[in-house]
Amino acid sequence: MVLLQTRRGALVQDRFPDLAAAARSLPNGLVLDGELAVLDHHGQLSFTALQRRATAGRNARALAAEMPAHFIAFDVLQHDGQELLDEPFARRRQVLEALFAEHRLGPPWTLCPWTTDPAVADEWLREWTNVPGVEGVVAKGLTGRYRPGGRGWTKVRRxxxxxxxxxxxxxxxxxxxxxxxxxxxxxxxxxxxxxxxxxxxxxxxxxxxxxxxxxxxxxxxxxxxxxxxxxxxxxxxxxxxxxxxxxxxxxxxxxxxxxxxxxxxxxxxxxxxxxxxxxxxxx
CATH class of the missing domain: 2.40.50.140 (Nucleic acid-binding proteins)
Known part of the structure; x- marks a missing residue:
């Protein structure tokens, strides 16, 4: 069974049939945390296009063909049926990277990049935010556990x-x-x-x-x-x-x-x- 759930708990897999179909190739017992993204006709991230997809009804499949969705994976909360919430972020990241490598995941799945180098993060903040839709960078502690309903991280916006x-x-x-x-x-x-x-x-x-x-x-x-x-x-x-x-x-x-x-x-x-x-x- 494939479920797509918003931060507020609403199930939206019927509005994103393209992602739901793609997720059937993922291993069972997997729970990912991430963000949905939709590109406009110019290939740029579009919040308006995402809103259209999120409120789609009977035309969900037509919109999926016109504006395909992508999933940017930030974290993994369960793998092979094993809950990872109490594992440190560094360990969860290893599991997430191994998942992408072993299953050779490509579009619509995207692995969010990360670094421990402040200089690289600063470059991302200055350069990557020139791309429409990219707001900034997020800082997480390597030893932090995942806290449902809480962030435990800091967003730095340009x-x-x-x-x-x-x-x-x-x-x-x-x-x-x-x-x-x-x-x-x-x-x-x-x-x-x-x-x-x-x-x-x-x-x-x-x-x-x-x-x-x-x-x-x-x-x-x-x-x-x-x-x-x-x-x-x-x-x-x-x-x-x-x-x-x-x-x-x-x-x-x-x-x-x-x-x-x-x-x-x-x-x-x-x-x-x-x-x-x-x-x-x-x-």
Whole structure:
């Protein structure tokens, strides 16, 4: 029996029939930990394509043929029916590498690379994160056991600083909480690029002093916003004149020009204006 289970416990093998079929060639009594990945038509990792696959219904097989899934293996939790949760990571890694070597596993199976050399990890963080969809590196202790429901490891994301226009806020103009940042595309349309984490009191007051309420015409009038990628709770932000430039830091995880994770507000750029802000889709 082949089961594909999400972090939250949902079974999704019916939505990924290509992986379920490929898994039948794996040995029995095997439990792997890893991440699903789907490439778009340009051969790049795509969160949107993964979402389409994850919510597929009757068209699951058609989508599998159009956008095949891949499994990137991080860890092995059971091998040949033997539970390995209490084994140190170094031992589990040996078992995982032996599995790939003995069964000559190739696509859709990918063995996540690893190193004990900090210089190599630093190079990965600087160079590999130029690939869309690759956010950073993960650090694990060699002696650590696997803790279901807990991480026991540290994710180090690459972060870059850039600018966008403050185009709406949650809370109020007097007490802004979260900034909704936008950029213009080549057609003059104002596009959302991301939302910040909640502002601390000092920066919130600084931003509030410079906000101007939107006039009767705003390019986001009637646009619906949700809390996040995974939270479809609707937001009702206060629209503001998109003239203030905010500098923010973000990781490299973007999907179609939009940052997937919350942005970190750094400061107002009162020395800059709309012409200094990159266009939508630029970094």
């Amino acid at each position: 972060r870059n600083s850039t600018e966008a226009l403050i185009s709406a806020v949650t809370g109020s103009l007097h007490r802004p909480q979260v900034l909704l940042l936008g950029r213009y595309d080549t057609t003059g349309r104002l596009r959302l690029v991301g939302k910040t984490v909640p502002l601390k009191p000092g920066p919130a007051q600084d931003v509030a002093e410079h906000l101007t309420a939107a006039g009767p015409v705003h390019l986001w009038t009637g646009v619906r916003f949700t809390a996040s990628w995974n939270n479809r709770t609707p937001l009702e932000p206060a629209l503001v004149a998109p003239v203030l430039v905010a500098e923010f830091s973000a990781d490299v995880s973007q999907d179609r020009g939009v940052w997937r994770h919350p942005l970190r507000y750094e400061r107002l750029r009162l020395d800059a204006d709309e012409a200094d802000v990159p266009l939508f889709g630029e970094t």
